[in-house]
Amino acid sequence: MQLKKMDTTLRLQLALASCALIATPSAFSATSLYDETSANKPLQVDSGVLFYQESGGRVQVIEPVVDVKKDFGDDRSLTTKLIFDTLSGGSPNGAIPSKSVQTFATPSGSSLQPSAGSPSNTGTTKENERSVVALKALTYTTASGQVISTPNASTTGGGETSERAHGGPYTVQPGQLPLDPSFQDERVAVSTSWQQPISAADKLSVGGAFSTETDFRSLSINSGLSHDFNHKNTTLSAGINLEHDSILPVGGAPVPLSDYTLFQKTSDQSKNVVDGLIGITQVFNRHWLSALNYSIDKSSGYQNDPYKILSALDRDGNIISYVYENRPDSRQRKSIYWENKFAFPHDVFDISYRYMSDDWGIHSTTVDARYRLELGRQFFVEPHARIYHQTGADFFRLYLTEGDPFVAYASADPRLAEFDGKTFGVKVGYSPSRTQEFTIRIEQYTQTGNAPAEVPTQLQGLDLFPGLKALIVQAGFRFEF
Numbered sequence: 211m212q213l214k215k216m217d218t219t220l221r222l223q224l225a226l227a228s229c230a231l232i233a234t235p236s237a238f239s240a241t242s243l244y245d246e247t248s249a250n251k252p253l254q255v256d257s258g259v260l261f262y263q264e265s266g267g268r269v270q271v272i273e274p275v276v277d278v279k280k281d282f283g284d285d286r287s288l289t290t291k292l293i294f295d296t297l298s299g300g301s302p303n304g305a306i307p308s309k310s311v312q313t314f315a316t317p318s319g320s321s322l323q324p325s326a327g328s329p330s331n332t333g334t335t336k337e338n339e340r341s342v343v344a345l346k347a348l349t350y351t352t353a354s355g356q357v358i359s360t361p362n363a364s365t366t367g368g369g370e371t372s373e374r375a376h377g378g379p380y381t382v383q384p385g386q387l388p389l390d391p392s393f394q395d396e397r398v399a400v401s402t403s404w405q406q407p408i409s410a411a412d413k414l415s416v417g418g419a420f421s422t423e424t425d426f427r428s429l430s431i432n433s434g435l436s437h438d439f440n441h442k443n444t445t446l447s448a449g450i451n452l453e454h455d456s457i458l459p460v461g462g463a464p465v466p467l468s469d470y471t472l473f474q475k476t477s478d479q480s481k482n483v484v485d486g487l488i489g490i491t492q493v494f495n496r497h498w499l500s501a502l503n504y505s506i507d508k509s510s511g512y513q514n515d516p517y518k519i520l521s522a523l524d525r526d527g528n529i530i531s532y533v534y535e536n537r538p539d540s541r542q543r544k545s546i547y548w549e550n551k552f553a554f555p556h557d558v559f560d561i562s563y564r565y566m567s568d569d570w571g572i573h574s575t576t577v578d579a580r581y582r583l584e585l586g587r588q589f590f591v592e593p594h595a596r597i598y599h600q601t602g603a604d605f606f607r608l609y610l611t612e613g614d615p616f617v618a619y620a621s622a623d624p625r626l627a628e629f630d631g632k633t634f635g636v637k638v639g640y641s642p643s644r645t646q647e648f649t650i651r652i653e654q655y656t657q658t659g660n661a662p663a664e665v666p667t668q669l670q671g672l673d674l675f676p677g678l679k680a681l682i683v684q685a686g687f688r689f690e691f
Contacts, residue, residue, distance in 0.1 A: 252645070254279040258686035265679040268389065269299040285413065286406040295397035295423075300389030304518040304622040305382075306609050307672045308529055312382045315473075316392045317461040317517055387676050390517065397423040411438045415449075425516075427456040430483075443493040451485040459516035466536030467620070470519050479512030496553070503547040513537040520622045521609040527666025530612065535621040537605065543568040556584040571604035572626070590639045594653065598631040608662065608674055627675070629659035635682065645690040653682040 255278050262271040272295075279289045303314060382388045401419035408414050418431035434449035457463065462475030489503035514537050522531045549562035564576040575598070582592045603626040605619035635653025642648075661674035 251281045251283060252690035254281070254688075254690050256686070256688045258649075258684055261681075261683040263681045264299065265681075266387075267300050268678070269297060269301060269393065272296045284407065286404075288402065288404055290402040291400070293397070293399040293421075295395075295399075297396070298394040300391050301393035301517070302624060303388050303390045304520055304535060305388040305532060306521045306529075306622070306669070306674050307385055307387055308382075308521075309384050309668060309672065310529075311384060312388060312529070313379055314382070314388060314390070314532075315379045316390060317459060385672060387673075395424050397421055397426075411442075412436065425458045425460055427458070429454050432485075434487075445491040447487075447489045447491070449485075449487045451483075453483040453485070455481040455483070455511075457481065457512050457516070463512070463514075463516050464534040466514060467533050470532035470534060479516075481509055481511035481513065483507060483509040498553075499551045501547075501549045504545070505547070506542070506544045508540070508542045510540045513539060513541060515621075515623055518621060518623050520607060520620055522612065523609050523666060523668075524612045525666065527668030527670075533610065533620075535623065536619050537621055538570065538619055541568055541570060558582040570626075572600055572602070574598065574600035588641050592637040592639070594633070594635050594637065594651075596631075596633040598633075600629060602626060602628040611666075624659065624675070627659050629657055631655065631657045633682075647686075647688040649684075649686040649688075651682070651684040651686075655680040655682060 255276065257276045258274070260271065260273040260275070262269075262273075264270070273293060275291065275293050277289065277291045279287055281287045305312065305314070380391055399419065399421035401417065403415055403417035405413060405415040413436045415434040416432070418429070420430075421428045430451055430453035432449060432451035434447060436445055436447040438445050457479040459475075459478070461473070463477065463479050464470075465474040465476060468474045485505065485507040487503055487505040489501060491499070491501040493499055514535055516534075518535045519532045520535055521529050522533055524530050543566060545564060545566035547562065547564045549560070552559045559579075559581050561579045562577070564574075564578075566572075566574045566576075576596065578594075578596045580592055580594045582590055584590050603621070605617065605621060606623075606626045606628075607617070607620045608622055608627075610617070610620060633653055633655045635651060637649055637651040639647055639649040655678075657678040657680075659675040659677070665672075665674065
């Protein structure tokens, strides 16, 4: 799903270290690859399981990861990473809370037109009055291709749907943030990379990655080059990543800004991304290491989230309709990243700063700090803090209002809004031997944003931009054999 697509700049930095094999063993001498020394080097395995849970019954993620590295000697190594994601829970659909019951359909729905004589699907009732549209019997196609039929989705005074087949309509109670309860997906991603020296001072890495999920396919290739000088105290690096994404929305890609109730859909879409990075790493002394990177990425093609809508209001704030979002078909982002590591007699302090801006009007800053405190030879504790702030996209709208000037682009996706994010936590590690390490990380993420200072009458008293809290737990095991 679009919810979990990784930040492109971060994706490039990871891709340079974890990507697909392009160079083949025949390109190098068999002796250097298979001599006794390289064959005796152990296989390094870094494994872990991540659990992420948002409050309020929202998104839950379980992600096992296995990273395997084989060192062939002479600075030649092969790394392969396998990731499996499972996501479930409620995902915000983009509509705002209302003082009335609201009814929506999952992406596989074919229509959401009201039946004859029923109120419109808008929630345009007086304050505190509960009402919901009575839907016709609809036919839906699930992600697996199964065609099913749902009966009328009427609600009782409590607002519960009398009958609801998987893939059918769902209701949201007054004052609640509209969440699509059918959100679930699985992703499998694999990447491998080959690194080798091409001279006494230069190293080359080449590779790529592939990931697949229900509604998304991604294929990328990349290459990186580094050069050491100043007695290997200074390293210059550069890299490029080329990616092609296929977006395959369940039910089809909606026509941008079309009426949500009509379910006007088009064919599958695609997007191309080009990432570039240059950087310098400097060893100042035995206690201080610093790295400075500049990256730029350009994406072109389908940028919309096909599952996000906006509420359209009249001047009093009554919801009169919903429309699908629309974003520009290109995006360019630039970022600068500065990291410093300080080594003390036993401990290590790591702090970084990142600034990003794009041509959508978003500017963000991130400060990330960790302190690894060694507790004897086998244990360590690592507190972690991360502070993030971003401005909203030029076309971000919580809702559209009847009579306002036409806008070509609009999205209510909270990831494009102005917000602050804070992460605090700690990682604890235990090393029973030189070749083994167990870790567990527990963190809490909090996100806050601001709704407009002045809102129409029918929206007053509603939490239009509810905060978010999430629990993050990760267990890891690193070993050699």
